[in-house]
Amino acid sequence: MSDTPVVTRFAPSPTGFLHIGGARTALFNWLYARGRGGKFLLRIEDTDRARSTPEATQAILDGLTWLGLDWDGEATSQFEAATRHAEVAHQLLSEGKAYKCFSTQEEIAAFREQAKAEGRSTLFRSPWRDVPEAEHPDAPFVIRIKAPQDGEISIQDAVQGEVTWKAETLDDMILLRSDGTPVYMLAVVVDDHDMGVTHVIRGDDHLANAARQSMIYTAMGWDLPTFAHIPLIHGPDGKKLSKRHGALGVEEYAAMGYTPSGLRNYLARLGWSHGDDEVFTDAQALEWFDLSGIGKAPARLDFKKMENICGHHIAMSDDKVLMRDIEHYAANDMQQNLSQTQKDKLAEALSVLKGNSKTLGALLDKAHFILGSRPFTPDEKAAKQLNSVSRGILKELTPHLQTATWSREMLESVLNDFAASKEMGFGKLAGPLRAALSGRAVSPSVFDMMMLIGQEETLARLEDAQGT
RNA sequence: GGGGUGUUCGUCUAGUGGUCAGGACAUUCGUCUUUCCAACGAAAAGCAGGGGUUCGACUCCCCUACACCCUACCA
Numbered sequence A: 001m002s003d004t005p006v007v008t009r010f011a012p013s014p015t016g017f018l019h020i021g022g023a024r025t026a027l028f029n030w031l032y033a034r035g036r037g038g039k040f041l042l043r044i045e046d047t048d049r050a051r052s053t054p055e056a057t058q059a060i061l062d063g064l065t066w067l068g069l070d071w072d073g074e075a076t077s078q079f080e081a082a083t084r085h086a087e088v089a090h091q092l093l094s095e096g097k098a099y100k101c102f103s104t105q106e107e108i109a110a111f112r113e114q115a116k117a118e119g120r121s122t123l124f125r126s127p128w129r130d131v132p133e134a135e136h137p138d139a140p141f142v143i144r145i146k147a148p149q150d151g152e153i154s155i156q157d158a159v160q161g162e163v164t165w166k167a168e169t170l171d172d173m174i175l176l177r178s179d180g181t182p183v184y185m186l187a188v189v190v191d192d193h194d195m196g197v198t199h200v201i202r203g204d205d206h207l208a209n210a211a212r213q214s215m216i217y218t219a220m221g222w223d224l225p226t227f228a229h230i231p232l233i234h235g236p237d238g239k240k241l242s243k244r245h246g247a248l249g250v251e252e253y254a255a256m257g258y259t260p261s262g263l264r265n266y267l268a269r270l271g272w273s274h275g276d277d278e279v280f281t282d283a284q285a286l287e288w289f290d291l292s293g294i295g296k297a298p299a300r301l302d303f304k305k306m307e308n309i310c311g312h313h314i315a316m317s318d319d320k321v322l323m324r325d326i327e328h329y330a331a332n333d334m335q336q337n338l339s340q341t342q343k344d345k346l347a348e349a350l351s352v353l354k355g356n357s358k359t360l361g362a363l364l365d366k367a368h369f370i371l372g373s374r375p376f377t378p379d380e381k382a383a384k385q386l387n388s389v390s391r392g393i394l395k396e397l398t399p400h401l402q403t404a405t406w407s408r409e410m411l412e413s414v415l416n417d418f419a420a421s422k423e424m425g426f427g428k429l430a431g432p433l434r435a436a437l438s439g440r441a442v443s444p445s446v447f448d449m450m451m452l453i454g455q456e457e458t459l460a461r462l463e464d465a466q467g468t
Numbered sequence B: 001g002g003g004g005u006g007u008u009c010g011u012c013u014a015g016u017g018g019u020c021a022g023g024a025c026a027u028u029c030g031u032c033u034u035u036c037c038a039a040c041g042a043a044a045a046g047c048a049g050g051g052g053u054u055c056g057a058c059u060c061c062c063c064u065a066c067a068c069c070c071u072a073c074c075a
Helices: A020-034 A054-067 A079-094 A105-117 A184-194 A204-220 A250-255 A260-269 A282-288 A303-316 A319-333 A340-356 A360-366 A380-385 A388-402 A408-421 A426-438 A446-467
Strands: A007-010 A039-044 A098-101 A142-145 A152-157 A161-166 A174-176 A199-203 A226-230
Touching (some): A020 A199, A020 A250, A020 A260, A039 A054, A161 A204, A174 A184, A204 A226, A250 A260, A303 A340, A380 A426, A388 A426, A388 A446, A408 A426
Parallel strands (some): A199 A226
Antiparallel strands (some): A152 A161
């Protein structure tokens, strides 16, 4: 396809679950790499020891797995490469492209405070940039990069276009802390280079960082990867996604009954488009996805649309995949492990269930007639269908069903004839019948249900409904 | 304070100087029906504001407004 194989990566910080925005970033990287026969790598940015936890790492891995985004090789730990990062910092130091800065954090903080008070730029200029080694004190120091002091720095971004900064607006950022540990900005660049990442697709909160990072690439004489800074996702109110919006982690979307493929489709369509295509398969997404189709404006989450897309995916889902999704949903989000018999019944009924359910929850609701067992206690709405009059009707209907041949055509004619003989609309008959068969006011068609549960069970449920 | 980015129906978006500004979700109203599930049909709804450039701007330039990001020995 192309001469240089594509390598992308997703690099989350393990400080919480897999964020929905992170999930989309991962998806874009995955689509781009997989659609081009490239590699999709996973790197855990765990250099912040205080906030990183193994549980969070696991949650992220689980989230990606649930979403169906598989990565190549083992997930790597950024923290474990700290020595290599420090090595690069020292190389830059010995090449005169970086320097030791002895300014203390207190000094810098005081400077910033004063600058702010006076309304000046808070950009810190270290006085140590050109101080010769001989004059260095014996004190803790950080290593800072020597940023260019004049001219411009610009990066070519696949989404944002050319973005330029004046050199004087950029400071000599720290590469290595006074305790010798590398700073994020250095770690990312070194890791991306070492891992052979060709395309850095990430949130546009990193756009400004890209300028700083490019200085490291340049100083090391490394080729820059292609950058693609994608706009962030906002909450339905247009504000930045935060705790008060709820539903931040992908597992919450799983709990709401969305399917992985539905969410993939929805997320791909958020901030990216391929003409007017709204509902598409993974194969199509893989074929169509390109950086040029990514928009620049932040997008808002819209649960209604998510539901709609998900409904399409449930309907077009492969039965095996759908069964797996349902089992996962039932086990994890409803604390209900389906028995083998329930699974078998579900598999049998899948074709009538999947056509009109937008979420797995809705699907399982409709499956109640096959998942539950006698006697069915009608819910509130179903109970309304079962008054003394309708019970009488069901009672009269029973003998007709006892003698009927159990085929769909036969049942249709039996029920229609019966309704006609009573001079009532079919709806008047189907309502109570539905309530009796499923205990619900919403279910699949009464014929589908009768065919699925069989004659004996149908009669038994009718009996139950008449009883009380 | 400094720097960067963004702004097309309520929402996601198509659109790169000449279009009745298209599609989808949602909404409203209908249709169908065996279901307050679903399906189907129709309607309504938009280029943030102001200046330019041009025969002609949603499209190009400038300004304003608003939003967001960066401005840490966090990532």
